[in-house]
Amino acid sequence: MVLRVKNTTMHTKKNILLIILLEFILKSCAAQDRFYVDSFGAKADGIFDNTEVINKCFMAALQKSNSVVIFGKGKYRCQGRLNVEFMADNQITIKGESVATSIEFDNLDIDRGFFITSKKKSFGKGKILLRGFKITGPGLGMGKKNEFYNSVRHLYGIGISNIKSVEIDGIEVRGFYGNGIDISNKESRSINKVKFKKVEIKNCNIINVWGCSPSDSYGDGIYLSDSYNFVFLNNTISNGFKYTGSLGRGGIVIEDFTMNGVIYGNNISGYDRGIHIENSSGNITIKGNILLDNRISFYLWSSGLNSNEQPINIKFNIFRSNIISSYLDKIALRNKDRSYIAILREKPIDKLDIIEKNKFFFDDSINTKSKAVKGNIRLSLFDNSFKN
Numbered sequence: 001m002v003l004r005v006k007n008t009t010m011h012t013k014k015n016i017l018l019i020i021l022l023e024f025i026l027k028s029c030a031a032q033d034r035f036y037v038d039s040f041g042a043k044a045d046g047i048f049d050n051t052e053v054i055n056k057c058f059m060a061a062l063q064k065s066n067s068v069v070i071f072g073k074g075k076y077r078c079q080g081r082l083n084v085e086f087m088a089d090n091q092i093t094i095k096g097e098s099v100a101t102s103i104e105f106d107n108l109d110i111d112r113g114f115f116i117t118s119k120k121k122s123f124g125k126g127k128i129l130l131r132g133f134k135i136t137g138p139g140l141g142m143g144k145k146n147e148f149y150n151s152v153r154h155l156y157g158i159g160i161s162n163i164k165s166v167e168i169d170g171i172e173v174r175g176f177y178g179n180g181i182d183i184s185n186k187e188s189r190s191i192n193k194v195k196f197k198k199v200e201i202k203n204c205n206i207i208n209v210w211g212c213s214p215s216d217s218y219g220d221g222i223y224l225s226d227s228y229n230f231v232f233l234n235n236t237i238s239n240g241f242k243y244t245g246s247l248g249r250g251g252i253v254i255e256d257f258t259m260n261g262v263i264y265g266n267n268i269s270g271y272d273r274g275i276h277i278e279n280s281s282g283n284i285t286i287k288g289n290i291l292l293d294n295r296i297s298f299y300l301w302s303s304g305l306n307s308n309e310q311p312i313n314i315k316f317n318i319f320r321s322n323i324i325s326s327y328l329d330k331i332a333l334r335n336k337d338r339s340y341i342a343i344l345r346e347k348p349i350d351k352l353d354i355i356e357k358n359k360f361f362f363d364d365s366i367n368t369k370s371k372a373v374k375g376n377i378r379l380s381l382f383d384n385s386f387k388n
Helices: 002-030 051-061 186-192
Strands: 033-036 045-049 066-071 074-078 082-086 091-096 101-105 112-118 127-131 134-136 155-160 165-169 172-174 178-183 198-202 205-207 220-225 230-233 236-238 248-255 259-264 267-269 271-278 282-287 290-292 296-302 312-315 318-320 339-345 353-356 359-361 373-375 379-382 385-387
Touching: 033 051, 051 066, 051 074, 051 082, 051 091, 082 091, 248 267, 267 271, 373 379
Parallel strands: 033 066, 045 074, 066 091, 074 101, 082 112, 091 127, 101 134, 112 155, 127 165, 134 172, 155 178, 165 198, 172 205, 178 220, 198 230, 205 236, 220 248, 230 259, 236 267, 248 271, 259 282, 267 290, 271 296, 282 312, 290 318, 296 339, 312 353, 318 359, 339 373, 353 379, 359 385
Antiparallel strands: none
16 A cells, blocks of 8 residues: 555656646747837827837847737827838737727828738748737828829738738728738749738728729728638628728638638628639638628639639628618719629539528619529529518
8 A cells, every 4th residue: 555655646746747847838938028119119199100119129029939019008100111020930919008009000101001021031931910909091081082092002001921820809900091901922922832821810890991993903801812721700891981982892802822711700891892702712601791781792703723622601691781772873883783692603613602591681772582692603502581
Protein backbone atom coordinates (compact mmCIF):
# COMPACT_ATOMS: atom_id res chain seq x y z
CA MET A 1 0.00 0.00 0.00
CA VAL A 2 2.79 2.39 0.83
CA LEU A 3 4.45 1.87 -2.52
CA ARG A 4 1.18 2.62 -4.33
CA VAL A 5 0.78 5.88 -2.45
CA LYS A 6 4.33 6.92 -3.33
CA ASN A 7 3.79 6.11 -7.02
CA THR A 8 0.53 8.05 -7.02
CA THR A 9 2.23 10.99 -5.37
CA MET A 10 5.06 10.93 -7.89
CA HIS A 11 2.60 10.83 -10.80
CA THR A 12 0.62 13.69 -9.25
CA LYS A 13 3.76 15.82 -8.93
CA LYS A 14 4.70 15.08 -12.53
CA ASN A 15 1.20 16.02 -13.71
CA ILE A 16 1.34 19.28 -11.75
CA LEU A 17 4.74 20.12 -13.26
CA LEU A 18 3.43 19.35 -16.75
CA ILE A 19 0.38 21.57 -16.19
CA ILE A 20 2.56 24.43 -14.93
CA LEU A 21 4.90 24.01 -17.91
CA LEU A 22 1.97 23.91 -20.33
CA GLU A 23 0.46 27.06 -18.82
CA PHE A 24 3.82 28.82 -19.12
CA ILE A 25 4.13 27.81 -22.77
CA LEU A 26 0.57 28.91 -23.56
CA LYS A 27 1.04 32.25 -21.82
CA SER A 28 4.31 32.80 -23.69
CA CYS A 29 2.66 32.01 -27.02
CA ALA A 30 -0.30 34.26 -26.26
CA ALA A 31 1.79 37.14 -24.95
CA GLN A 32 0.90 40.37 -26.69
CA ASP A 33 2.75 43.65 -26.76
CA ARG A 34 0.35 46.55 -26.23
CA PHE A 35 0.66 49.90 -28.00
CA TYR A 36 -1.57 52.90 -27.22
CA VAL A 37 -1.87 55.44 -30.03
CA ASP A 38 -2.19 58.21 -27.44
CA SER A 39 1.29 57.34 -26.17
CA PHE A 40 2.62 58.19 -29.64
CA GLY A 41 0.98 61.62 -29.56
CA ALA A 42 -2.50 60.91 -30.91
CA LYS A 43 -5.33 63.18 -29.77
CA ALA A 44 -8.98 62.16 -29.85
CA ASP A 45 -10.24 65.74 -30.00
CA GLY A 46 -11.66 65.74 -33.55
CA ILE A 47 -9.22 68.52 -34.55
CA PHE A 48 -5.63 67.27 -34.52
CA ASP A 49 -4.45 65.38 -37.64
CA ASN A 50 -3.41 62.00 -36.22
CA THR A 51 -2.21 60.38 -39.45
CA GLU A 52 1.53 60.56 -38.81
CA VAL A 53 1.53 59.55 -35.15
CA ILE A 54 -0.86 56.65 -35.65
CA ASN A 55 1.28 55.32 -38.51
CA LYS A 56 4.33 55.50 -36.23
CA CYS A 57 2.43 53.44 -33.69
CA PHE A 58 1.57 50.83 -36.33
CA MET A 59 5.21 50.65 -37.47
CA ALA A 60 6.35 50.02 -33.89
CA ALA A 61 3.68 47.36 -33.33
CA LEU A 62 4.68 45.51 -36.50
CA GLN A 63 8.16 44.94 -35.07
CA LYS A 64 6.58 42.43 -32.65
CA SER A 65 5.24 39.00 -33.50
CA ASN A 66 1.93 39.51 -31.72
CA SER A 67 0.84 43.06 -30.88
CA VAL A 68 -2.26 45.05 -29.98
CA VAL A 69 -2.80 48.68 -30.96
CA ILE A 70 -5.40 50.43 -28.82
CA PHE A 71 -7.40 53.57 -29.63
CA GLY A 72 -8.95 55.47 -26.74
CA LYS A 73 -12.35 57.10 -26.43
CA GLY A 74 -13.13 60.03 -28.72
CA LYS A 75 -12.75 61.17 -32.36
CA TYR A 76 -9.38 60.67 -34.05
CA ARG A 77 -9.24 62.91 -37.11
CA CYS A 78 -7.02 61.73 -39.98
CA GLN A 79 -6.29 63.64 -43.15
CA GLY A 80 -4.17 60.89 -44.66
CA ARG A 81 -4.12 57.12 -45.03
CA LEU A 82 -3.40 54.77 -42.13
CA ASN A 83 -0.94 52.07 -43.23
CA VAL A 84 -0.29 48.59 -41.87
CA GLU A 85 2.41 46.86 -43.95
CA PHE A 86 3.47 43.37 -42.91
CA MET A 87 7.10 42.39 -43.43
CA ALA A 88 6.83 39.00 -41.69
CA ASP A 89 4.21 36.44 -40.69
CA ASN A 90 3.17 38.22 -37.52
CA GLN A 91 -0.16 39.27 -36.05
CA ILE A 92 -1.53 42.67 -35.15
CA THR A 93 -4.83 43.53 -33.48
CA ILE A 94 -6.23 47.04 -33.81
CA LYS A 95 -9.06 47.80 -31.44
CA GLY A 96 -11.05 50.56 -29.83
CA GLU A 97 -11.06 50.97 -26.10
CA SER A 98 -14.81 51.67 -26.05
CA VAL A 99 -17.85 51.99 -28.30
CA ALA A 100 -17.11 55.73 -28.38
CA THR A 101 -13.90 55.20 -30.39
CA SER A 102 -14.17 56.88 -33.80
CA ILE A 103 -11.67 57.50 -36.61
CA GLU A 104 -12.73 60.19 -39.05
CA PHE A 105 -11.13 60.61 -42.49
CA ASP A 106 -11.72 64.01 -44.02
CA ASN A 107 -9.27 64.40 -46.89
CA LEU A 108 -10.94 64.12 -50.30
CA ASP A 109 -7.73 62.97 -51.99
CA ILE A 110 -6.95 59.75 -50.08
CA ASP A 111 -7.68 56.41 -51.74
CA ARG A 112 -8.25 54.43 -48.53
CA GLY A 113 -8.86 55.05 -44.89
CA PHE A 114 -6.99 51.96 -43.68
CA PHE A 115 -4.59 50.23 -46.09
CA ILE A 116 -3.48 46.83 -44.78
CA THR A 117 -1.08 44.88 -46.96
CA SER A 118 2.33 43.19 -47.06
CA LYS A 119 5.58 43.92 -48.79
CA LYS A 120 6.04 42.10 -52.07
CA LYS A 121 8.55 39.61 -50.61
CA SER A 122 6.09 38.80 -47.80
CA PHE A 123 2.95 38.20 -49.87
CA GLY A 124 0.66 35.71 -48.14
CA LYS A 125 1.94 36.51 -44.65
CA GLY A 126 0.42 38.36 -41.73
CA LYS A 127 -2.84 38.27 -39.79
CA ILE A 128 -4.93 41.36 -39.05
CA LEU A 129 -7.67 41.60 -36.43
CA LEU A 130 -9.90 44.70 -36.23
CA ARG A 131 -12.13 45.10 -33.19
CA GLY A 132 -14.69 47.55 -31.89
CA PHE A 133 -14.35 51.03 -33.43
CA LYS A 134 -16.03 53.28 -35.97
CA ILE A 135 -14.66 54.90 -39.09
CA THR A 136 -16.32 57.59 -41.20
CA GLY A 137 -15.51 58.89 -44.64
CA PRO A 138 -15.16 62.46 -45.92
CA GLY A 139 -18.33 64.34 -46.80
CA LEU A 140 -18.49 64.29 -50.59
CA GLY A 141 -22.15 65.14 -51.12
CA MET A 142 -25.11 62.92 -51.84
CA GLY A 143 -26.38 61.63 -55.18
CA LYS A 144 -25.54 63.69 -58.24
CA LYS A 145 -24.31 66.49 -56.01
CA ASN A 146 -21.32 64.31 -55.14
CA GLU A 147 -18.37 65.78 -57.04
CA PHE A 148 -17.17 62.29 -58.03
CA TYR A 149 -20.59 60.93 -59.03
CA ASN A 150 -20.45 58.65 -62.10
CA SER A 151 -16.67 58.83 -62.28
CA VAL A 152 -13.92 56.28 -61.66
CA ARG A 153 -12.75 58.06 -58.49
CA HIS A 154 -13.62 56.29 -55.24
CA LEU A 155 -12.44 55.57 -51.71
CA TYR A 156 -12.16 52.39 -49.63
CA GLY A 157 -12.90 52.63 -45.93
CA ILE A 158 -10.74 49.58 -45.20
CA GLY A 159 -8.58 48.13 -47.99
CA ILE A 160 -6.81 44.81 -47.33
CA SER A 161 -4.60 42.93 -49.78
CA ASN A 162 -1.97 40.21 -50.12
CA ILE A 163 -1.86 38.94 -46.53
CA LYS A 164 -2.76 35.58 -44.95
CA SER A 165 -5.90 36.07 -42.90
CA VAL A 166 -8.40 38.67 -41.76
CA GLU A 167 -10.77 38.92 -38.78
CA ILE A 168 -13.07 41.93 -38.41
CA ASP A 169 -15.53 42.11 -35.51
CA GLY A 170 -17.74 44.95 -34.33
CA ILE A 171 -16.54 47.63 -36.77
CA GLU A 172 -18.78 50.36 -38.14
CA VAL A 173 -17.92 51.87 -41.54
CA ARG A 174 -20.04 54.84 -42.51
CA GLY A 175 -20.31 57.38 -45.31
CA PHE A 176 -17.69 56.22 -47.83
CA TYR A 177 -18.18 56.89 -51.53
CA GLY A 178 -16.68 53.68 -52.90
CA ASN A 179 -16.29 50.47 -50.90
CA GLY A 180 -16.70 49.96 -47.18
CA ILE A 181 -14.42 46.94 -46.70
CA ASP A 182 -12.42 45.80 -49.72
CA ILE A 183 -10.40 42.57 -49.43
CA SER A 184 -8.53 41.35 -52.49
CA ASN A 185 -5.26 39.68 -53.48
CA LYS A 186 -5.32 40.78 -57.08
CA GLU A 187 -1.68 41.88 -57.08
CA SER A 188 -0.27 38.64 -55.67
CA ARG A 189 -2.67 36.55 -57.75
CA SER A 190 -0.72 37.38 -60.90
CA ILE A 191 2.62 36.52 -59.27
CA ASN A 192 2.20 33.39 -57.17
CA LYS A 193 -1.55 32.87 -56.76
CA VAL A 194 -1.61 33.74 -53.08
CA LYS A 195 -5.04 33.46 -51.46
CA PHE A 196 -6.36 34.42 -48.08
CA LYS A 197 -6.49 31.37 -45.82
CA LYS A 198 -9.54 32.73 -44.02
CA VAL A 199 -11.59 35.92 -43.94
CA GLU A 200 -14.11 36.47 -41.15
CA ILE A 201 -16.33 39.54 -40.86
CA LYS A 202 -18.98 39.59 -38.15
CA ASN A 203 -21.17 41.97 -36.13
CA CYS A 204 -20.26 44.94 -38.34
CA ASN A 205 -22.34 47.87 -39.56
CA ILE A 206 -21.69 49.17 -43.08
CA ILE A 207 -23.85 52.28 -43.43
CA ASN A 208 -24.40 54.53 -46.48
CA VAL A 209 -21.48 53.12 -48.48
CA TRP A 210 -22.36 53.57 -52.12
CA GLY A 211 -21.12 54.69 -55.52
CA CYS A 212 -22.12 55.26 -59.11
CA SER A 213 -19.50 54.46 -61.74
CA PRO A 214 -19.53 53.98 -65.53
CA SER A 215 -17.19 51.01 -65.02
CA ASP A 216 -19.49 49.17 -62.55
CA SER A 217 -16.47 48.51 -60.38
CA TYR A 218 -17.31 49.91 -56.97
CA GLY A 219 -20.00 50.98 -54.55
CA ASP A 220 -19.88 47.79 -52.45
CA GLY A 221 -20.48 47.38 -48.75
CA ILE A 222 -18.09 44.41 -48.51
CA TYR A 223 -15.98 43.14 -51.42
CA LEU A 224 -13.98 39.89 -51.31
CA SER A 225 -11.89 37.99 -53.83
CA ASP A 226 -9.15 35.34 -53.68
CA SER A 227 -10.05 33.51 -50.47
CA TYR A 228 -10.02 29.80 -49.59
CA ASN A 229 -12.50 30.20 -46.72
CA PHE A 230 -14.75 32.99 -45.50
CA VAL A 231 -17.54 33.71 -43.01
CA PHE A 232 -19.77 36.81 -43.07
CA LEU A 233 -21.93 36.68 -39.94
CA ASN A 234 -24.56 39.01 -38.43
CA ASN A 235 -23.59 42.15 -40.34
CA THR A 236 -25.89 45.04 -41.23
CA ILE A 237 -25.11 46.49 -44.65
CA SER A 238 -27.49 49.34 -45.38
CA ASN A 239 -27.37 52.07 -47.99
CA GLY A 240 -30.21 54.51 -47.40
CA PHE A 241 -30.77 55.48 -51.02
CA LYS A 242 -33.37 58.03 -49.98
CA TYR A 243 -30.44 59.80 -48.31
CA THR A 244 -27.55 58.99 -50.65
CA GLY A 245 -29.66 59.39 -53.79
CA SER A 246 -28.26 56.26 -55.41
CA LEU A 247 -28.05 52.50 -55.00
CA GLY A 248 -24.66 51.01 -54.27
CA ARG A 249 -23.41 48.25 -56.56
CA GLY A 250 -23.45 45.32 -54.13
CA GLY A 251 -24.04 44.85 -50.43
CA ILE A 252 -21.76 41.79 -50.39
CA VAL A 253 -19.69 41.01 -53.49
CA ILE A 254 -17.78 37.72 -53.86
CA GLU A 255 -15.55 37.38 -56.93
CA ASP A 256 -12.62 35.62 -58.56
CA PHE A 257 -11.71 32.17 -57.22
CA THR A 258 -13.24 32.60 -53.76
CA MET A 259 -14.72 29.41 -52.30
CA ASN A 260 -15.93 27.59 -49.18
CA GLY A 261 -17.93 30.35 -47.54
CA VAL A 262 -20.97 31.12 -45.43
CA ILE A 263 -23.06 34.31 -45.59
CA TYR A 264 -25.29 33.96 -42.55
CA GLY A 265 -27.65 36.20 -40.59
CA ASN A 266 -26.90 39.45 -42.42
CA ASN A 267 -29.29 42.33 -43.15
CA ILE A 268 -28.64 43.87 -46.58
CA SER A 269 -30.58 46.75 -48.13
CA GLY A 270 -30.29 49.54 -50.68
CA TYR A 271 -28.08 48.00 -53.37
CA ASP A 272 -28.37 47.18 -57.04
CA ARG A 273 -27.49 43.61 -55.99
CA GLY A 274 -27.82 42.65 -52.35
CA ILE A 275 -25.41 39.71 -52.73
CA HIS A 276 -23.35 39.46 -55.93
CA ILE A 277 -21.26 36.37 -56.73
CA GLU A 278 -19.13 36.28 -59.87
CA ASN A 279 -16.63 33.65 -61.04
CA SER A 280 -16.29 32.13 -57.60
CA SER A 281 -15.30 28.50 -57.13
CA GLY A 282 -18.52 27.80 -55.28
CA ASN A 283 -19.40 25.75 -52.22
CA ILE A 284 -21.00 28.87 -50.75
CA THR A 285 -24.05 28.90 -48.47
CA ILE A 286 -26.36 31.93 -48.16
CA LYS A 287 -28.51 31.27 -45.11
CA GLY A 288 -30.78 33.17 -42.73
CA ASN A 289 -30.27 36.61 -44.30
CA ILE A 290 -32.80 39.41 -44.71
CA LEU A 291 -32.56 41.07 -48.12
CA LEU A 292 -34.66 44.21 -48.31
CA ASP A 293 -35.12 46.82 -51.03
CA ASN A 294 -32.39 45.73 -53.43
CA ARG A 295 -32.98 45.78 -57.19
CA ILE A 296 -31.81 42.16 -57.36
CA SER A 297 -31.41 40.53 -53.96
CA PHE A 298 -29.08 37.72 -55.06
CA TYR A 299 -27.18 37.62 -58.35
CA LEU A 300 -24.75 34.96 -59.59
CA TRP A 301 -22.84 34.96 -62.85
CA SER A 302 -20.26 32.39 -63.92
CA SER A 303 -18.19 32.25 -67.08
CA GLY A 304 -17.91 28.46 -66.77
CA LEU A 305 -14.11 28.47 -67.10
CA ASN A 306 -13.64 26.72 -63.75
CA SER A 307 -14.35 23.02 -64.33
CA ASN A 308 -14.32 22.32 -60.57
CA GLU A 309 -16.91 24.93 -59.63
CA GLN A 310 -19.29 23.89 -56.86
CA PRO A 311 -22.96 24.89 -56.41
CA ILE A 312 -24.50 27.62 -54.29
CA ASN A 313 -26.96 26.89 -51.48
CA ILE A 314 -29.62 29.53 -50.71
CA LYS A 315 -31.67 28.60 -47.64
CA PHE A 316 -33.93 30.15 -44.98
CA ASN A 317 -33.58 33.71 -46.29
CA ILE A 318 -36.23 36.44 -46.40
CA PHE A 319 -36.64 38.44 -49.61
CA ARG A 320 -38.76 41.57 -49.37
CA SER A 321 -39.23 45.03 -50.89
CA ASN A 322 -40.96 47.82 -49.03
CA ILE A 323 -40.13 51.12 -50.73
CA ILE A 324 -37.85 50.50 -53.72
CA SER A 325 -40.75 49.96 -56.17
CA SER A 326 -42.18 53.39 -55.43
CA TYR A 327 -38.73 54.99 -55.59
CA LEU A 328 -37.53 53.65 -58.93
CA ASP A 329 -38.27 56.83 -60.89
CA LYS A 330 -36.06 58.90 -58.61
CA ILE A 331 -33.07 56.57 -58.90
CA ALA A 332 -33.38 56.05 -62.67
CA LEU A 333 -34.16 52.33 -62.50
CA ARG A 334 -37.71 52.32 -63.76
CA ASN A 335 -36.97 50.25 -66.85
CA LYS A 336 -34.43 47.91 -65.29
CA ASP A 337 -35.41 44.34 -64.54
CA ARG A 338 -35.92 43.36 -60.95
CA SER A 339 -35.92 39.98 -59.27
CA TYR A 340 -35.10 38.43 -55.95
CA ILE A 341 -32.77 35.76 -57.34
CA ALA A 342 -31.01 35.68 -60.72
CA ILE A 343 -28.57 32.85 -61.48
CA LEU A 344 -26.79 32.99 -64.85
CA ARG A 345 -24.21 30.35 -65.73
CA GLU A 346 -22.53 30.31 -69.13
CA LYS A 347 -21.97 26.57 -68.63
CA PRO A 348 -23.93 24.24 -66.32
CA ILE A 349 -22.11 22.53 -63.45
CA ASP A 350 -22.51 18.90 -62.39
CA LYS A 351 -24.74 19.67 -59.41
CA LEU A 352 -27.75 21.96 -59.14
CA ASP A 353 -27.79 25.21 -57.24
CA ILE A 354 -30.13 24.75 -54.27
CA ILE A 355 -32.87 27.25 -53.39
CA GLU A 356 -35.01 25.98 -50.54
CA LYS A 357 -37.09 27.07 -47.54
CA ASN A 358 -36.85 30.78 -48.36
CA LYS A 359 -39.63 33.34 -47.93
CA PHE A 360 -40.40 35.60 -50.89
CA PHE A 361 -42.79 38.56 -50.57
CA PHE A 362 -44.24 39.93 -53.80
CA ASP A 363 -44.37 43.65 -54.62
CA ASP A 364 -45.58 45.73 -57.57
CA SER A 365 -42.86 44.58 -59.99
CA ILE A 366 -41.93 41.19 -58.52
CA ASN A 367 -45.38 39.63 -58.46
CA THR A 368 -44.94 36.07 -59.76
CA LYS A 369 -42.66 33.13 -58.99
CA SER A 370 -41.02 33.42 -62.41
CA LYS A 371 -40.13 37.05 -61.74
CA ALA A 372 -38.94 36.30 -58.22
CA VAL A 373 -36.49 33.53 -59.20
CA LYS A 374 -34.74 33.56 -62.57
CA GLY A 375 -32.12 31.21 -63.99
CA ASN A 376 -30.77 30.07 -67.32
CA ILE A 377 -30.14 26.58 -65.94
CA ARG A 378 -32.12 24.07 -63.89
CA LEU A 379 -32.38 24.94 -60.22
CA SER A 380 -33.33 22.82 -57.22
CA LEU A 381 -36.36 24.68 -55.82
CA PHE A 382 -37.90 23.10 -52.73
CA ASP A 383 -40.34 24.23 -50.04
CA ASN A 384 -40.10 27.97 -50.70
CA SER A 385 -42.87 30.36 -49.67
CA PHE A 386 -44.24 33.00 -52.05
CA LYS A 387 -46.63 35.56 -50.54
CA ASN A 388 -48.24 38.89 -51.36
